[in-house]
Every structure is written in structure tokens, then in C-alpha cells.
Amino acid sequence: MLLAVLAAALALPAVALAPPQNAQAQDARTRPRPATAAPQLSHSATELTVKVPRSRNAPGYEVHLTKAQLSLRTTRSGATVLSTAAPDTGALRFRTAGAWQHATQVTGWSWKKGVLTVTAATTAPGATVRARLTPAADRYQLDWQVTGVTPERLGLAYDLKSAGHWYGHGEAQTPNGGPGTDQPWPLDSGQVVHPAFGPASYYMIDPFWYTSTATGLRVGTGHVMDVAINQGKDGLGRFDIESADPYRATVYVESTPLDVYRDYVGTVGRPAKSDATYRQYAEPVWNSWAQFYTHVDQAKLLGYAQDLHDHGVTGHALQLDDKWESDYGNMTFDPKAYPDPKAMSRKIHDLGFDFGLWVTLWINLDSDQYRYAADHGYLLADAADPAVPCKVTWWNGTAGIVDLGNPDAKAWYEGRLKSLMDTYGVDGLKFDTRFFDERCAPHEGYQPTDYQRLGAQLADQYDLQGVGIRVHWSGAAHRAGFVTRQVDKGTGFDSLRASVTQNLAISTIGYPFVTTDMIGGSSGRPAPTKEVLVRWAQSAALMPLMYSSTSPVSTVDVTTGRKVVYDAETTALYREAIGRHARLAPYIWDQVQHTLKTGDPIMRPLFFDFPQDKAAYTITDEWMLGPTVLAAPQLTSAPTRPVHLPPGRWYDVTHHRTVPGNRTILAYPTPLNTTPTFVKLGTKETEKALKAFR
Structure with missing residues (x-):
């Protein structure tokens, strides 16, 4: 029937400004x-x-x-x-x-x-x-x-x-x-x-x-x-x-x-490449943070990986997040929690995942590496007193920050990273925290803004496994082509809705390879309900990448310490969302290539494609994934939702029918197994998009 619908649809000098920061990245259009x-x-x-x-x-x-x-x-x-x-x-x-x-x-x-x-x-x-x-x-x-x-x-x-x-x-x-x-x-x-x-x-x-x-x-x-x-x-x-x-x-x-x-993209520069691979667009990455927070150890991580594997909940990588080090900045596994990290890495690989680790440039004062780094001048200096290291407070204590503007400090830090990865079979890294703080002084010859570039250059040497990195502001951050992950979200519908509008905001300031915070949220909140977890997975399936943590099999409510067991339908619907995203991967990959040529965002507001549609400018819960797929997932607990269709002819994926655009469907039914999705007929990508939704 899809092919029949498709066939039917197809049958019908002046003064110039100063040179921008990245003239080579521009084309005649930008x-x-x-x-x-x-x-x-x-x-x-x-x-x-x-x-x-x-x-x-x-x-x-x-x-x-x-x-x-x-x-x-x-x-x-x-x-x-x-x-x-x-x-x-x-x-x-x-x-x-x-x-x-x-x-x-x-x-x-x-x-x-x-x-x-x-x-x-x-x-x-x-x-x-x-x-x-x-x-x-x-x-x-x-x-x-x-x-x-x-x-x-x-x-x-x-x-x-x-x-x-x-x-x-x-x-x-x-x-x-x-x-x-x-x-x-x-x-x-x-x-x-x-x-x-x-x-x-x-x-x-x-x-x-x-x-x-x-x-x-x-x-x-x-x-x-x-x-x-x-x-x-x-x-x-x-x-x-x-x-x-x-x-x-x-x-x-x-x-x-x-x-x-x-x-704007012509001014700051478009991505020169995509940091993520095809597989990282096609499959989710699993990260331990929202599943365990800092209450994680070797046995828990392996049980998590085994559970996902046994229930057919696939992914390309499994990352061990915060709290694996003996002290922050040591880059050594806590031997009490991780008695055999090499065996842990081998088991994760045997289950079909790449293995990733969370890392930071922040070295806590109680780390056995802090004194060494301070004595060798490897830490950013204090802005008020450059004779002493800058001390910054973060969610894990008080720390100094490795100074990437110091070549010796950078080489020392990178050497420790590479040794860690080689020793334990680590495939990729999740860089967290910031590369600079306003309380610190930049290295001689550098400005604070340079540390976004330095951080981007550092991270660009490693596989970031589809969770990307949080660098911004400088043209180097735009051109690096990193996946951009959002700030931590809560675990309610309000955060799910914020994750959607936030992706629209991030992708339209020049960072097109977006993902939400971990599906289901985090931020130390109660575990997500079945409905939030499923709706978040369905929403993320219609975005460029999926970033997962909370297992749809079971998790731990960090606020009570109690185990939360989801029913079989939760697992099945999450698995279905992963499958839909995988089928969309060829279409998404085409959009990645288009973005590398033009800088255009992949996930974007309706009015980018339909600027004459006045209603599109205030819609908060729909988006275009490329020029052909319109996503309108349910982001609340309601049984229906309004769906606005811009001008044109659209294929309703759920009901297998062609519908006219330039109107709003006031009460589109949204049982938990339904994600309203529409394919615009008559575009160059229509056939590939329809194939994904069979």
C-alpha cells in the first residue's frame, strides 16, 4: 500500500563586512x-x-x-x-x-x-x-x-x-x-x-x-x-x-x-565532518548514569549489560559514567568496586557493545594526582593570584582544571588517557564538565574563548560514542561536527517537552547533530514512569541520535533506593522505538551528508521548511526531521493530541493513508503504542522515508 501511495503522489562591490571567522567553510549561499x-x-x-x-x-x-x-x-x-x-x-x-x-x-x-x-x-x-x-x-x-x-x-x-x-x-x-x-x-x-x-x-x-x-x-x-x-x-x-x-x-x-x-552558519562555519559514525546514528548508546548514578560497580554494570542483551534491547556502546575512579582525577579504577576491570571490559565486548568511560579534566584536591599536577604547573592558575592553581567547586568536590593551553599539561593528560584506554580496552570517552572556568586565568597567549577550541581539539582525537560533548561559542566548536547532548533533565513530562524545544534551540544555533538528555531523564529525580520512559524513547527515535540510560527492563529509584521493574510492554515498546530509529538510519544518514554540504539542521522547526505557515511559529511539540519526516509524538499523558500539518500532501504512517496539509487535526488518538508521524509526499527523500515506516 505504501508503494501505491508513493506512486500516486509522484504521478501528481558593494560595502562588505569584515571577513567572517571561517571563510573557507562558506559557500556562495552563506x-x-x-x-x-x-x-x-x-x-x-x-x-x-x-x-x-x-x-x-x-x-x-x-x-x-x-x-x-x-x-x-x-x-x-x-x-x-x-x-x-x-x-x-x-x-x-x-x-x-x-x-x-x-x-x-x-x-x-x-x-x-x-x-x-x-x-x-x-x-x-x-x-x-x-x-x-x-x-x-x-x-x-x-x-x-x-x-x-x-x-x-x-x-x-x-x-x-x-x-x-x-x-x-x-x-x-x-x-x-x-x-x-x-x-x-x-x-x-x-x-x-x-x-x-x-x-x-x-x-x-x-x-x-x-x-x-x-x-x-x-x-x-x-x-x-x-x-x-x-x-x-x-x-x-x-x-x-x-x-x-x-x-x-x-x-x-x-x-x-x-x-x-x-x-549565521556562514559566519561561524558549518560542520566539516560528523563525529558520529553511521552505527552511532542507527543504534542507541547506553550510559550508566541515570540507571545507577554514582552507586555503580562492576557487578551492577555487567548485570545491566546482560539484562539489555537478554531482552533484545540493542545498542552500539555501553558507557560507565561517573564514579569509577578511586578519586576524581586519578584515572585508576576503584579496586573495591571494580576488582577486575579488564574482565569487565571483555564481557561488555562479548555482549556486542563497545566499552566507554566518563572522564574529566577536573582533578580533585584529594586525588593523588593533584599535587603532581600542581607542582608541575599543569593546572589553570587562579585569576586573582596566578601564582597558585585555580580551585573550582563542582558536584563532586573541589578541584583544579588541567590547563590545555600548556602543551606539557596537555601531553601529560593525553598520555594518561591513552594508557588507560589501552590497558582496559576502552573504545571511547564521554568528556564531562568544562574546559575552563571564569575564576581561572588562561595560559599565557590564550583567551578564555580559546579553551572551547582547545577542548574541541582534544576531544576530536577520541571516539565520543554518540554522546558527544558540550563545547560551544567558538567557530571551532561548530566546525568540529560533534554530537551535542543536552544538560541533565528531570524525569517528568515537563522535562521531555523541554528536551524537544531545547533540541530545536541547539540545532538552530549551528549544532545540528543533536540528542536529548538520557532517555527518561536523570537529575537525581524519581525513576521515570512507564509512560514517560516510553514516550521519551518514541520521541528520541525521531531525532538524529538516541542516548539511553534507564533500562526499560528495570532500574533503581535513586530517591528511595528501591528497584523499579517495568512490565513487558515497556520493554517491547522501547525496543520498537529502537527498531524504528534503526530503519530511519539510511534517511538520517542522508541528512547528515546534506548538513555537511549546507550546514542546515537535521531536526528543525516546521517554519524552517514552511515559512509562510503562520501556525508553525508557535508549535512546541512537532518538528521536521529533514525535509520529509514530520514528527508529532505524544509528550503528555493525554489520550489525544492536536497535530498541525503544513501545506502539502502527507502520508499518515499510523493509519496508512494520505491526508491533506494546511490544517490541524484537533484530536489525533495517541494510545501508548502510537507515535504520530507523517511523511511529506513528493520530495526526493519520500521513497526512502516511506520504506523506513513499513
Whole structure:
């Protein structure tokens, strides 16, 4: 019947910006496009207007700068698509002596060689703002600074509604538990309050935001930012930098959000390769963390592996997570818990899994390696007193961090890793924690942002087994092509829903190879219910990769210490989700190859493919997997769910029928064995996708 449906369906110089960080990674579609006609400036008593004409590949736009109080309003085809905040907040803001000030009246301007330079008075006595706007066909650069005083912070503020809805950012801190249990989508539908938004953060974040009006903002900084989007429901987007350095922002102006995304990827670079192999896309990786947390030992790990094997719950690797070392940083197995780690590794391999280990660059003060590393200068120095090692507190105690900027420290650490892997037959690693902390000083000749690159280069030498790594912010992180795993989630439906919108956020800031947190969640919460575990597996099966931990056979509730035994249906439905994902692997692998050519995300919001579909911009529980598969899994305990279908003709996988798009099915039945999934008919990938769902 599928083939019959398929057969029936088929029968029917201008001014340019400074060179981006990764010019070699760009193609003609993503690099800054020169305007076919030069930008023009007009002015009146109240306004300066920079007009960039429409070109073959760009829609054209205008930037209006008010003179009475410096503000910026961007228009496209006469309609406003982005505006800075109202005068009482101020557009170009800065904090000095503990108080916020902002630019006011324009006091002078010049237009030379296609660059507009303005000066403005401010609300701070003796302080002046000097700003430069450099237009190109599909974006403009806004650079500005404060003179006369030394500011503590510089910031831009925008009226959120002027640009429709806002997206991007990555993992968002929110008053409602984000990113663990809350990830608003769009961002303005909730509140984002992220005061330590920076390159050393453990969160997967980038200083890039885009909107439903097809504008985008990228802040070029290596400093910590304070980002607030609709904080207190104030309707503002505030993007502040903790530095007096000049503020450098790029504003993209395009025809669709996907075009904005492509411009951004053209700036930071697309993946040069996929770190994960075909098998790692096709099969889940199993990790011990949510199954045992730190209450793990050799016998428990082998019982876990045997149980999965005996119940036909397959996977390509089994990883031993946190708490295998005698002390953190020793890189030696605790002999009480692991009497024969070589035999343990052999048994895991005999069961058909690769063997992986959790590792970190953080060495606890009570480790027998800490003194050695400190004495040899292998640890990051303290920012306040570079004569002593930096000490950082984390979830496992107090530690120093191996300094990857020190070649000797890096060689020492890598030598210990390789010896560990060779000795115990370790196939891959899960790198955890961060590579830098703001309390530390970078090695001479390096900046804090360099440690994202250094961490990426280190990890790139090892098989990360499909769990990936959490590096971000620098172009090196984008180009490395790592799988990106989310921050730990809870074990309820709220976290499952957050895992979906968070993947949409991460994959659309340039990290396309996404997976959720471990299926079923973790975070030391009660074990997931049968319904949450099954629904999470069904959802993850329609994402690029599956990252598993909680066994669908049985687990331990960490809050009570009691064993939780799932029924046979749980195991069967989880196994079915794994099978569906495996059948989708050829299609997913095609999308990986497409991403390597274009940078386009694999898992993406509906409006990337259907920008004219207004309903698509606020849908939080559906996504496109490539251009052909629409996923709409049940993410609640309800017996039905609404399913929105964009324009086109769709094949309903569950009911084996063709249905028209451009409508919403209000109550699609979702018994526990049903995952609403649709295949778009008439695409180049339709046949391969339909084959996966037979």
C-alpha cells in the first residue's frame, strides 16, 4: 500500500563586512552577499535612513536612526522587522557607577564609503556614544563604544514584539526551571533570565538569536553576557556584555528564518565532518548514569549489560559514567568496586557493545594526582593570584582544571588517557564538565574563548560514542561536527517537552547533530514512569541520535533506593522505538551528508521548511526531521493530541493513508503504542522515508 501511495503522489562591490571567522567553510549561499547597488543614505530633521536595495539573493532593507534619541528601526518592504527599545529603556545602554545610562540625542554624523558614523549624547554627564553602522546586502554591522567614562557593561535592548517571535540562544535559564524542566519556544513565550551567559558556561549556548520576521542578532564577544528575554514579562530583549570593550553586533535581514540561519552558519562555519559514525546514528548508546548514578560497580554494570542483551534491547556502546575512579582525577579504577576491570571490559565486548568511560579534566584536591599536577604547573592558575592553581567547586568536590593551553599539561593528560584506554580496552570517552572556568586565568597567549577550541581539539582525537560533548561559542566548536547532548533533565513530562524545544534551540544555533538528555531523564529525580520512559524513547527515535540510560527492563529509584521493574510492554515498546530509529538510519544518514554540504539542521522547526505557515511559529511539540519526516509524538499523558500539518500532501504512517496539509487535526488518538508521524509526499527523500515506516 505504501508503494501505491508513493506512486500516486509522484504521478501528481558593494560595502562588505569584515571577513567572517571561517571563510573557507562558506559557500556562495552563506557568505555575506554584496548589494547589486550601493547602499544609500538619506536624512531629514528627525531621522537618518540607510537604504540597502533589493538584490538577486537578498530582500533589501532600511535602517532608520532617530536623531532626537538614538534608536534603530529596521524595515523590509516598508514593514518594521526589528526595533530597539523605547526611549525610557534606551537602545544603546551602558552601566557606570552601578547605574544604567543610555544614548540620547545624535550630536553628529558622517557618511563615508558606505559607512554611517554617529555620535550621541548620553544620560551620563561627560559620556558620549560613538556608533558605526556598516551595511551589506543581507546584514549590517553595528559597532559602538562609550567615551568619557569607563563603563562596567554595554548593552543593546530590543522591543521583542517588533520582530515577532524570538528563537536561538541555546539552553536557556528561566525562572520556571530552565533548562532542566523548561525551555520556552519561542523564547518570548516565557522568560529567559541568563546572567552568566558566556563562553565558559556548561550550557550549550551561542550569542545568536533570530526572529519570525527573518531578522537575526549575533553579538561578537568573548566576554560573559547578561541576557534577559521578556524578564518579568517586560516585552524586552536585553543583551548586555560585562566589558567596556566596543560592542560588536551583526544584524541579519533576510526573507525567511532559514535564510538567517544560513547567514549565521556562514559566519561561524558549518560542520566539516560528523563525529558520529553511521552505527552511532542507527543504534542507541547506553550510559550508566541515570540507571545507577554514582552507586555503580562492576557487578551492577555487567548485570545491566546482560539484562539489555537478554531482552533484545540493542545498542552500539555501553558507557560507565561517573564514579569509577578511586578519586576524581586519578584515572585508576576503584579496586573495591571494580576488582577486575579488564574482565569487565571483555564481557561488555562479548555482549556486542563497545566499552566507554566518563572522564574529566577536573582533578580533585584529594586525588593523588593533584599535587603532581600542581607542582608541575599543569593546572589553570587562579585569576586573582596566578601564582597558585585555580580551585573550582563542582558536584563532586573541589578541584583544579588541567590547563590545555600548556602543551606539557596537555601531553601529560593525553598520555594518561591513552594508557588507560589501552590497558582496559576502552573504545571511547564521554568528556564531562568544562574546559575552563571564569575564576581561572588562561595560559599565557590564550583567551578564555580559546579553551572551547582547545577542548574541541582534544576531544576530536577520541571516539565520543554518540554522546558527544558540550563545547560551544567558538567557530571551532561548530566546525568540529560533534554530537551535542543536552544538560541533565528531570524525569517528568515537563522535562521531555523541554528536551524537544531545547533540541530545536541547539540545532538552530549551528549544532545540528543533536540528542536529548538520557532517555527518561536523570537529575537525581524519581525513576521515570512507564509512560514517560516510553514516550521519551518514541520521541528520541525521531531525532538524529538516541542516548539511553534507564533500562526499560528495570532500574533503581535513586530517591528511595528501591528497584523499579517495568512490565513487558515497556520493554517491547522501547525496543520498537529502537527498531524504528534503526530503519530511519539510511534517511538520517542522508541528512547528515546534506548538513555537511549546507550546514542546515537535521531536526528543525516546521517554519524552517514552511515559512509562510503562520501556525508553525508557535508549535512546541512537532518538528521536521529533514525535509520529509514530520514528527508529532505524544509528550503528555493525554489520550489525544492536536497535530498541525503544513501545506502539502502527507502520508499518515499510523493509519496508512494520505491526508491533506494546511490544517490541524484537533484530536489525533495517541494510545501508548502510537507515535504520530507523517511523511511529506513528493520530495526526493519520500521513497526512502516511506520504506523506513513499513
